Amino acid sequence: MGTREGGYAVGRLRREQIVTAATELFSRVGYRHATVLELAQAAGISRTGLLHHFSSKEALLEAVLQRRDVEDTARLAPAQTDETGLTALAALVDLARYNASRPQLVALFAVLSAEASAPDHPAHDYFVQRYRRTVEGARRSLCRAERAGLLAAGVDPSRQARALVALMDGLQVQWLLSPDDVDMAEEVRQQVQQLLTVPLPGSD
Amino acid sequence: MGTREGGYAVGRLRREQIVTAATELFSRVGYRHATVLELAQAAGISRTGLLHHFSSKEALLEAVLQRRDVEDTARLAPAQTDETGLTALAALVDLARYNASRPQLVALFAVLSAEASAPDHPAHDYFVQRYRRTVEGARRSLCRAERAGLLAAGVDPSRQARALVALMDGLQVQWLLSPDDVDMAEEVRQQVQQLLTVPLPGSD
Numbered sequence: 001m002g003t004r005e006g007g008y009a010v011g012r013l014r015r016e017q018i019v020t021a022a023t024e025l026f027s028r029v030g031y032r033h034a035t036v037l038e039l040a041q042a043a044g045i046s047r048t049g050l051l052h053h054f055s056s057k058e059a060l061l062e063a064v065l066q067r068r069d070v071e072d073t074a075r076l077a078p079a080q081t082d083e084t085g086l087t088a089l090a091a092l093v094d095l096a097r098y099n100a101s102r103p104q105l106v107a108l109f110a111v112l113s114a115e116a117s118a119p120d121h122p123a124h125d126y127f128v129q130r131y132r133r134t135v136e137g138a139r140r141s142l143c144r145a146e147r148a149g150l151l152a153a154g155v156d157p158s159r160q161a162r163a164l165v166a167l168m169d170g171l172q173v174q175w176l177l178s179p180d181d182v183d184m185a186e187e188v189r190q191q192v193q194q195l196l197t198v199p200l201p202g203s204d
Numbered sequence: 205m206g207t208r209e210g211g212y213a214v215g216r217l218r219r220e221q222i223v224t225a226a227t228e229l230f231s232r233v234g235y236r237h238a239t240v241l242e243l244a245q246a247a248g249i250s251r252t253g254l255l256h257h258f259s260s261k262e263a264l265l266e267a268v269l270q271r272r273d274v275e276d277t278a279r280l281a282p283a284q285t286d287e288t289g290l291t292a293l294a295a296l297v298d299l300a301r302y303n304a305s306r307p308q309l310v311a312l313f314a315v316l317s318a319e320a321s322a323p324d325h326p327a328h329d330y331f332v333q334r335y336r337r338t339v340e341g342a343r344r345s346l347c348r349a350e351r352a353g354l355l356a357a358g359v360d361p362s363r364q365a366r367a368l369v370a371l372m373d374g375l376q377v378q379w380l381l382s383p384d385d386v387d388m389a390e391e392v393r394q395q396v397q398q399l400l401t402v403p404l405p406g407s408d
Contacts, residue, residue, distance in 0.1 A: 028322075030234075030236065030319065032234065032236075032237060033236060033237075103321075107318060107321050107322070110314075110317075110318030110321070111315060111318040111319055113314075113377050113381070114311060114314030114315040114318060114377060114380065115234065115315055116381065117307075117311050117314070117377075117380030117381050118232075118311070124381075127381050128381050128382055131377075131378050131381055131382065132382075132385075135378075154398075159391065159394060162375075162378065162386070162391065163371055163375075163391060163395055165374065165378070166370070166371050166372075166373075166374025166375045166377075166378060166391075167367055167370050167371050167374055168370075168374065169370070169373065169374035169377055169378075170369065170370025170371055170372065170373035170374035170375075171366075171367075171370045171374075173317050173318060173321070173335075173370075173373055174335050174339075174366065174369070174370060174373075176318065176321030177317070177320065177321050177328075177331050177332050177335055178332055178335065178336070181336075182366070187363065187366065187367060187370075190360075190363060191367055194358075
């Protein structure tokens, strides 16, 4: 049993290492270009070894996408307890700031989300669902702020939620191309602030 | 001379046909994936024939990008004569509406602009310059509106120009993934309208 648990732990660690290497390779050469052999080499294991942990390149892509979601959800979760929505909106600014520390992953998501608009792309459904979830999360925060009387006059939570997510995506493209010209966190902060009647917490 | 002009005309027509076929193929399989042979086959000519008109895949990509810019500039140019900037801002709404009629080209630009964040990508400089130009164009229109006293209180033209371009890009990704959920032109119209103290012309 102890050995078995040790085996599981080693397996988990190895899977994490493969996902890390795959994230780096996908970010650099794109998902479609990376081969299973290259992915295995990047992770320092054999092709057979990689396929023991992930049955296909698609399965590995799924793991890469899921890891980011797990990380981001963990970052954003504490803010969800604030019933005014303000902490969750401030967390979007923090997310933009954090994204500025991981250009490769941001680039990967930018390429993949566009590639995945093709209905036969393996990540198509993932991105459709991801955007629904993200827009819905932003809408919920804005609705909370509205109920707390903190939204500026005329702000429509549903419309602004979609616009806010779009803004964050679009800024990423401009920032990836000209990192010195674009301060993503500050741009997001200013736009969110315009929707509110009170100062956004924790971002000055 | 007549024959020579005829020859030029045929050459131009053939180049246009190749660019059309390349736009379609790049949009479908991505720039990096398309081979010169496939591009030639898509245009219905030989590989040598294609290379007679375009020396490389990069040169053909450049022609694809330039054609869109020439078309879009022609669409947006008449609006530039309005010294209040309002017509130019309304033209951005029209551009969003027009983009909804060409999903393949929109997808191509979304993938390419993200791929091109790699400094060694053949379209890197093109996209850096394109965003500078686009943001500057939006800023000029907002500055004109400001001088005409038509901007809402507290609107910063430079900041809102960048945000407006980011919004349009981000909406494209959401629309490509879920076309029935997103009305790009209406979203852009509402966001631009919020920046103004008067109704945006010609888009209702």
